Amino acid sequence: MLKQSQMLIPTLREVPADAEIASHKLLLRAGMARQLASGIYTYLPLALRTLHKIQAIVREEMNRAGGQELLMPAMQPAELWHQTGRWDVYGPELVRLQDRHDRSFALGPTHEEVITSLVRDEINSYKKLPINLYQIQTKFRDEVRPRFGLIRCREFIMKDAYSFDTTQEGLDINFQAMYDAYTRIFTRVGLNFRAVEADAGAIGGKGTYEFMALCEIGEDTIAYSEEGDFAANLEKAEVVYKPSAKPEGEVPAFxxxxxxxxxxxxxxxxxxxxxxxxxxxxxxxxxxxxxxxxxxxxxxxxxxxxxxxxxxxxxxxxxxxxxxxxxxxxxxxxxxxxxxxxxxxxxxxxxxxxxxxxxxxxxxxxxxxxxxxxxxxxxxxxxxxDLRNITEGDECPRTGGAIKFARGVEVGHVFKLGTKYSQAIGATFLDENGRSQPMIMGCYGIGVSRTIAAAIEQNNDENGIIWPVAIAPFHVHVIPVNVKVDEQRLTSEQVTEQLHRAGVEVLFDDRPERAGVKFKDADLIGLPLRITVSDKAAQEGTVEVRIRKTGETHNVNLDELVPTVKKLLASIDHTGAELFGE
Amino acid sequence: MLKQSQMLIPTLREVPADAEIASHKLLLRAGMARQLASGIYTYLPLALRTLHKIQAIVREEMNRAGGQELLMPAMQPAELWHQTGRWDVYGPELVRLQDRHDRSFALGPTHEEVITSLVRDEINSYKKLPINLYQIQTKFRDEVRPRFGLIRCREFIMKDAYSFDTTQEGLDINFQAMYDAYTRIFTRVGLNFRAVEADAGAIGGKGTYEFMALCEIGEDTIAYSEEGDFAANLEKAEVVYKPSAKPEGEVPAFxxxxxxxxxxxxxxxxxxxxxxxxxxxxxxxxxxxxxxxxxxxxxxxxxxxxxxxxxxxxxxxxxxxxxxxxxxxxxxxxxxxxxxxxxxxxxxxxxxxxxxxxxxxxxxxxxxxxxxxxxxxxxxxxxxxDLRNITEGDECPRTGGAIKFARGVEVGHVFKLGTKYSQAIGATFLDENGRSQPMIMGCYGIGVSRTIAAAIEQNNDENGIIWPVAIAPFHVHVIPVNVKVDEQRLTSEQVTEQLHRAGVEVLFDDRPERAGVKFKDADLIGLPLRITVSDKAAQEGTVEVRIRKTGETHNVNLDELVPTVKKLLASIDHTGAELFGE
Missing domain, CATH: 3.90.960.10 (YbaK/aminoacyl-tRNA synthetase-associated domain)
Known part of the structure; x- marks a missing residue:
């Protein structure tokens, strides 16, 4: 039984001075994260539970899409980065160090060099391709201005995947599989997101989508249509032109x-x-x-x-x-x-x-x-x-519906790399005719820790976080009004135990605090359901179940509590997933 | 279905020149790990599966023992290390770097400073103690001579836990809980190990045990008794003295x-x-x-x-x-x-x-x-x-049995730290009388990645690895003698599917290789059971099940395959755990 008195959940009443945005404030206030240095955070137990849930979803969908998980080192020899030229190009954002023998290393912000050299050494025939390798790992990037809590960190957790193909068509297939996997991942996580056509920029390569979680604090403007799935960064969004009718009559001389x-x-x-x-x-x-x-x-x-x-x-x-x-x-x-x-x-x-x-x-x-x-x-x-920016109300180039604007935070990125890295590192294969060809690569990233922040940005109110069911640290918060009343405490323990046995994750607030304090903390932490155990439990055999998102409350008979809780959780969870592995 | 043709398992026939010990050779030869730089390895898919299984066991037992998981950063500000004096003391093994603003950081080889500063900031009353916080994380140590594959690395995976108590007795309880958890963990992992009384060394504090996996390549000599659980490092092992009878007769003048x-x-x-x-x-x-x-x-x-x-x-x-x-x-x-x-x-x-x-x-x-x-x-x-080293055949100080010697690799360590770090960092609490006291700490480490190597050291023969069931990458290797024979391929797929649905993890070798090559690879990879599908499957409805450890083979009817496989796995697994969650 996870008793809150024994857990490290240091909630704060005060809003931390340096936190600018909702998710940053709430991660600190709900006792989920603490800053160790600028852009460097400790994940406390509640946040780690959410992190693990997101990782599990990522892993499931990556495996389903044919990805193979491995784990590469954080320390990467400088020689590899020299081969691709990125040692010089990457600039001060690359964290660099020297070992005791004065050999230079980078702490990986990304792993193109390492994975490409691995595949170069281990795969040399078309028969062993395509392959898609991924990892979930701590990454390092020395941001000039770390900010927004887990949105822009110097140490953060990413899922990065790399595909290797023999043909452009093969890459297209892998790319689409990743696009689809990302769509499932962010849907399951519970994000309001758009896959946005983005400009490939200096890295080159055709075909790149950013998966943007829509929220006010985003730094990019996205043009999208509510009909269909069109979404593009402002600079990329195509504007359709249909001529308007020419008015009657002559125009006088200018x-x-x-x-x-x-x-x-x-x-x-x-x-x-x-x-x-x-x-x-x-x-x-x-x-x-x-x-x-x-x-x-x-x-x-x-x-x-x-x-x-x-x-x-x-x-x-x-x-x-x-x-x-x-x-x-x-x-x-x-x-x-x-x-x-x-x-x-x-x-x-x-x-x-x-x-x-x-x-x-x-x-x-x-x-x-x-x-x-x-x-x-x-x-x-x-x-x-077509030379202008699209505007709200313009016609969507796909569906003809009206374009809307939104701001977004990038939580994922799928990218066709082509042969840039395979050529630099020498990752070639022998084709059916025995000819050596460079492998054709794609890379696919997900900001795993950033996704926590994006989810909070989209799901909060003035009282705290409102967790999507799939990534809530626990499903249910059980709170006796007064834990010193034996009957309330015992009922709370029984309820916790029953739900736990039914596969529902419960946090039991057994602290000897006033009810008001506990309710405030519960709203702040934002588990999907709160069960309040009062004297009614003994008197009438009922407890109050409150939905965090709507504030709606139900008086529920103890006999019916487990099925009711499951039903309510399923009704809140928009993803329609099977929550309890039945 | 996990098809071997699609997995990155680059087995090697040759013994790599620079690998000195069995686990190092076999991790490379079985396609489980690759070196990126001296003492820095990539975990390929097979090794990562084993790593995840060990992590899951560690997590389960740590949680059962009251531990709370969190995740601290790898990058640690130098200031914290200055506070404990370890910035200077730790020497060249501490990986150091500077950020873009020339601030110094250490890459954590251990997290006493970070956890103690966190607890200092978040806990100040005896009411919130004791607490035991742990993480599973990548650690960095710039070893002067990295060697032995995953045994002595510069980047490696540890579980580190830290307990905070108000009294020495409280520490004793936490310490014992960790000792017991470690015993369960290494038993479940399938290691032959001893908890060895060790000298506390310069770190000070009384009460320290090293959990040693017994194997030839170990750098420490352990004195132990097969009766009871006595085991101690050579320098620590007490020698019992019982006087021998004085012989008759006078001794002449010298x-x-x-x-x-x-x-x-x-x-x-x-x-x-x-x-x-x-x-x-x-x-x-x-x-x-x-x-x-x-x-x-x-x-x-x-x-x-x-x-x-x-x-x-x-x-x-x-x-x-x-x-x-x-x-x-x-x-x-x-x-x-x-x-x-x-x-x-x-x-x-x-x-x-x-x-x-x-x-x-x-x-x-x-x-x-x-x-x-x-x-x-x-x-x-x-x-x-008592001033001498114990010798083999000496009397065990506990049981009176005969002392034996063994060599061991340290896979775990439980340690009573006392107030060294809490005093240096200022982690104090107010006791019942409102007096400020330093917290009393313990620390508890497990070498998670090293445990993979230790398990291989203990479980291998001239043909390859012999995985303990609990941490095998898969339970069963399904191999059609000739995958091009449709019936063999189909039966193999059905068998794989059936076992998978029954919760058995199967690797299906669908590669168009000769049977001999596949058998050699299977022995090398060392999954507990191998199922060979030959023409007998169609002719007699049977397949051959071979136990990797003993070489014992069984002809098994396809109808009885699933229960037989489960029974055989249970019989090999010495830990008696429930393997398939039934």
């Missing part, structure tokens, strides 16, 4: 309007009493070495990643004020496409600029704009493309 | 014998044609600042730890040759107690010297000995004490 000091879209809408949709924003960018004018509708924002991808450029950035003046004769805020020399500067536009049939643009003269401008008639556009 | 160049006991027994038991060895030691002559019977060895403890000295060592000459006028090999000035040097003797009734000693003159020397008549002994 005219110059005096707009002294009116530089922003907001100022312009007020000064001219128009909608932002009628304005065409003209931006001059330096794309690698070339100057380009990009037109975007006044209510839209340019997406620099899309611009970069359109030109396959390595660098894009706003042009200098001097470039603007040389090209247009006007300062920023008053440049525009009319009369510009398209030999000197290409004019491109976001698709939606085509919807501006009677527009306003800068006049290429300080303090003036042009009204009644018509594309094609008054200036030419080199090409139209 | 006489000087010319023994040119005869310096050792062996030379003396030959030169004078006597038994070593008739010789009294005279050793001159410097005990701290004082010179002492110690007499030991010729067939015995002085135990320096006992000498040290007798004088409560901080240092003992053989005196310099110059000291010998100054005191006796003779060189080493010829000194003796007769005629020595006991004002200048105390003469003490091991108890068994009393049995020498007609002895031979050095004459305090080069190249001469004295024969027919009688203690008391010819020289005086200041005191007799």
């Amino acid at each position: 005219e110059k309007v005096h707009t002294p000091g009116v530089k922003t879209i907001e100022q312009l809408t007020k000064a001219m009493n128009v909608d932002a949709k009628q304005i065409i924003k003209s931006l001059i960018y330096r794309v690698d070495e070339k100057l380009v004018m990009i037109l975007v509708r006044g209510d839209h924002e340019l997406n620099e990643v899309k611009l970069k991808n359109l030109y396959d450029a390595t660098q894009v950035g706003l042009a200098q004020e001097a470039d603007l003046r040389a090209l247009t004769g006007a300062p920023a805020g008053f440049v525009g496409p009319v009369g510009l020399d398209t030999e000197k500067v290409e004019i491109i536009a976001d698709n939606y600029v085509q919807d501006v049939h009677d527009g306003i643009v800068g006049a290429n003269e300080a303090d003036y704009h042009l009204a009644h401008v018509v594309i094609g008639r008054d200036f030419k556009v080199g090409r139209f493309a | 006489e000087k014998v010319h023994t040119p160049g005869v310096k050792t006991i062996e030379q003396l027994t030959k030169a004078m044609n006597v038994d070593a038991k008739q010789i009294i060895k005279s050793l001159i030691y410097r005990v701290d600042e004082k010179l002492v002559m110690i007499l030991v019977r010729g067939d015995h060895e002085l135990n320096e730890v006992k000498l040290k403890n007798l004088y409560d000295a901080t240092q003992v060592g053989l005196a310099q040759e110059a000291d010998l000459r100054a005191l006796t006028g003779a060189p080493a090999g010829f000194v003796g107690p007769v005629g020595l000035d006991t004002e200048k040097v105390e003469i003490i003797a091991d108890n068994y010297v009393q049995d020498v009734h007609d002895g031979i000693v050095g004459a305090n003159e080069a190249d001469y000995h004295l024969a027919h020397v009688v203690i008391g008549r010819d020289f005086k002994v200041g005191r007799f004490a």
Whole structure:
């Protein structure tokens, strides 16, 4: 019987001063974690139970998807990191040390080098591929600014998996298997998450998804649709263009309007009493070495990643004020496409600029704009493309539903690596024709300890944590109103014992504290059900079962307690899993 | 179904050159572990399964004994180690690093500092004590000479537990609970082990046992009795003295014998044609600042730890040759107690010297000995004490049985720390009277990864590993003689499936290899039972079940396979545990 008096659950009434976000505060307040040094935490018994439950779910789903678990060392010889060039590239985030013989080691933030060298040494034929190897392990990354409790740590627990294939199609299959496994894992854990199409970034390789737990504190903006499963990072989300109907009637010739000091879209809408949709924003960018004018509708924002991808450029950035003046004769805020020399500067536009049939643009003269401008008639556009950020309410490119925005914390990542590491480390195989080929790799990470924090971010109220059933440290909190009353204590012990025998995990609060203190702690710790044992147990044979999430209470006969508790837990658990292994 | 073709089990035919001992060779050859750097290993899937099984046993027994699991960081701030002085004392074995802000950290080889600071911060009243906190975690120690595979590593897995009590009696109870838990753990794991009384050494504190797995490669000599549970390190084992009968007749006056160049006991027994038991060895030691002559019977060895403890000295060592000459006028090999000035040097003797009734000693003159020397008549002994090493055949101090010697590998350690760390770190509690007292600590370690190696050391033959059932990676190896024969393959799959459903863990060797290769690998990997599926399965409805340990084979009807396998496994498993959770 797990008696709370004997457990290390040091709850706190005060909100710790340095904790900024809910999960950080609650992990400390509920006596689940303690900081040893910046970004370095001890997991106390309650948190470790949750950690083990998440690990068990990860393990089950990884094994089901054909993964094989192994365990690699944390200490990695520098030589391996030199081979891939990452010893220099990784920068100060790589924790480095020297042994007694002055040999250099990294403390692994990730294990591409180690796994690839292992597979290089042990596998050399297509007959032994594909293979998918994973581990659950403590990782190290010397974050410049550790923060948010278990969200951004210097020592943390990851599941990292690596697949090795002989063909791109094989990688696609492994990748999909991991995608599906991650979907099952985060569903079972009880997270509200989205698999988000992400930009592959400098690591290269096509096909990468971030699994984002949706919550306010997230650092990334996600565009998603509630219909279907579309979700993408803002910089990645494609915008569908469908032309709107052209209004009747002729547009008069354009005219110059005096707009002294009116530089922003907001100022312009007020000064001219128009909608932002009628304005065409003209931006001059330096794309690698070339100057380009990009037109975007006044209510839209340019997406620099899309611009970069359109030109396959390595660098894009706003042009200098001097470039603007040389090209247009006007300062920023008053440049525009009319009369510009398209030999000197290409004019491109976001698709939606085509919807501006009677527009306003800068006049290429300080303090003036042009009204009644018509594309094609008054200036030419080199090409139209998807160049803007998606906005809330836009049409989902998959389902046509309305796009919503959310913020997210990355809890998982699936990534097609290709041959970057196998080539650097020399992990090759002999194919059916006896030819040596580099293995084709994928890598797949889950932030196991971060997932605890993400789950708390999504499941809490002003009183404390509200654990999803699948990862709650215990299922039920049994609390006698007054433990010194023998009958209450005995009933509490019996109830604990009965539930335990039925496979329900119970924490029994046997502390000689006031009921109010115990209830406050119970709300803080946030187990799914609380059973309060009062004098009614002896008088009427009932106890009160309270659902943490809804506050709903039930008076339950002791005879029916076990089945009722199981039924209630099943009803709270949205995952529909079999909770008690029946 | 776990198919061997899809698992990373890279068995080796060759014996790796750098592996000196059986477990190291077999871990490599059976495809269980690979070295990444000196003393740093990757656990491949088979080894990880065994590791998890040992961890599960450790966890169960620790929880049963009232332990609470938590997880502390590997990175420990140097400040904590400065507080206990261990930053300087620990030497080059402590792995040290600096973070990006040049703050120093240790990678924990042990966690006394961290746990004591945690308990200091969270517990301050006797009401919350005792408590016993443990973790299973990767540890780091920069061994000067990593060797023996998983026996002496630089990165390894430990279970470390720490108890905090208010009284010495409380510590005794916690200590005994851990002693009992360790006994259950190593029994369940299937080790042949002894709990050995060990010297507390420099760490101080009374009461320390090492749990030693008995095996040839051990670095320590253990004296034990097969009756009862007495076992002690050689330096610690008490020798019981019972006087032998004094022989009849007078001993003649001593006489000087010319023994040119005869310096050792062996030379003396030959030169004078006597038994070593008739010789009294005279050793001159410097005990701290004082010179002492110690007499030991010729067939015995002085135990320096006992000498040290007798004088409560901080240092003992053989005196310099110059000291010998100054005191006796003779060189080493010829000194003796007769005629020595006991004002200048105390003469003490091991108890068994009393049995020498007609002895031979050095004459305090080069190249001469004295024969027919009688203690008391010819020289005086200041005191007799237990000063010698125990020998095989000596009487066990507990049971009276005969002492045997064995060598052992330390797999566990229980240790009464006292207040060393609580005082240094300031972990105090308020007692019933509101007085502040330092907590009284114990610490308890298990070498989890080392236990794998110790189990293999004890359980192997020339063909490979012979796993104890409780920690075998799988219970059964199913091998079709020829997997290309459809009937054999199908039967193998059915058998695997049936056993799996009955809770038996099966590895199915579906590789298209010759039977001989598969049998060799099966012996190497060493699962408790091998099931060979041949054409007899179709013809007679039988398969062959072979017990790895004995080589015994049974022809078993497919109908009776599941119960037979369970019965056989239970019969091999000496621990009597319930294997399949029924």
